[in-house]
Amino acid sequence: MDTSQAPAATSNADTLVEAHGIGVHRGGRWLVHGIDLTVRRGEIVTLIGPNGSGKSTTAKTVVGVLAPDAGRMWRAPGLRIGYVPQSLAMDQTLPLTVGRLMTLTGRRPRAAVREALEAVGIAPLIGAQVQSLSGGEFQRALLARAMLRDPDLLVLDEPVQGVDFPGELALYGLIREIRDRIGCGILLISHDLHVVMAATDTVICLNGHVSCRGTPEAVVSNPAYRRLFGHAAADTLAVYRHRHVPGHDHDHPPPDGTAAESGDA
Numbered sequence: 317m318d319t320s321q322a323p324a325a326t327s328n329a330d331t332l333v334e335a336h337g338i339g340v341h342r343g344g345r346w347l348v349h350g351i352d353l354t355v356r357r358g359e360i361v362t363l364i365g366p367n368g369s370g371k372s373t374t375a376k377t378v379v380g381v382l383a384p385d386a387g388r389m390w391r392a393p394g395l396r397i398g399y400v401p402q403s404l405a406m407d408q409t410l411p412l413t414v415g416r417l418m419t420l421t422g423r424r425p426r427a428a429v430r431e432a433l434e435a436v437g438i439a440p441l442i443g444a445q446v447q448s449l450s451g452g453e454f455q456r457a458l459l460a461r462a463m464l465r466d467p468d469l470l471v472l473d474e475p476v477q478g479v480d481f482p483g484e485l486a487l488y489g490l491i492r493e494i495r496d497r498i499g500c501g502i503l504l505i506s507h508d509l510h511v512v513m514a515a516t517d518t519v520i521c522l523n524g525h526v527s528c529r530g531t532p533e534a535v536v537s538n539p540a541y542r543r544l545f546g547h548a549a550a551d552t553l554a555v556y557r558h559r560h561v562p563g564h565d566h567d568h569p570p571p572d573g574t575a576a577e578s579g580d581a
């Protein structure tokens with residue numbers, strides 16, 4: 317599938333990736349279809365949706381792990397992507413230190429490894445065995461590894477797996493800090509709603525196709541979102557937005573604006 321053509325007229329120098337009507341077809345059905353999405357430098361875009369709604373499939377297509385069977389995926393020339401997949405097959409019986417985990421897929425200077433681990437708050441664990449890490453520490457280590465590529469775009473598929481609630485808040489805070497510090501774009505995937513939505517600029521709600529999109533506030537009041545997740549889900553966003561993830565509502569207004577998209581029939 318063509319990835320080389322120029323982006324659409326709506327894009328600008330900050331555009332990192334653009335999906336135009338992408339679809340992935342496997343086993344005689346469309347896993348996702350008609351997906352349009354853009355991630356720009358400095359923007360956090362979050363894909364939410366129920367289990368099996370195509371979040372990981374979409375992320376893999378954006379990263380280039382999967383080629384779309386329909387539509388067109390454009391990436392900025394020379395784009396560096398740091399990708400943390402949903403599951404990482406690791407042999408838990410093999411001894412592996414955090415420092416070694418950092419360099420498994422490419423040699424990096426020790427100083428760069430230490431700097432990345434410092435950025436995610438686990439530098440003292442550089443010599444620790446990976447299997448001894450807590451869920452939150454492991455996710456931080458994966459984040460540090462993705463950052464070592466000095467990415468323009470970070471793609472994080474369920475970055476709070478195995479992390480308790482306070483840890484989730486801290487991790488999403490950290491992800492925002494990374495965005496602010498290195499100015500990368502971030503594509504987050506989550507099926508947990510409130511916390512991640514509070515930490516994001518643009519939410520795209522998937523159900524095989526794009527059900528709705530916009531700011532968290534626009535999405536929670538969209539009927540398509542309410543049909544997918546229920547009214548109770550819509551009512552708690554404000555709590556998290558204002559109590560737990562303060563001070564970010566206005567510093568990065570979403571380039572897309574707040575318009576909600578088509579609702580599901």
Ligand SMILES: Nc1ncnc2c1ncn2[C@@H]1O[C@H](COP(=O)(O)OP(=O)(O)OP(=O)(O)O)[C@@H](O)[C@H]1O
Pocket residue numbers: 342343347365366367368369370371372373374402507
């Ligand atoms: N290679 C494949 N061949 C056939 N079907 C697949 C393949 N990969 C994924 N699927 C199916 O595509 C659908 C979307 O899967 P995907 O992993 O993208 O969903 P998801 O929204 O990330 O789900 P979850 O929240 O459970 O992680 C699922 O029904 C899944 O079973």
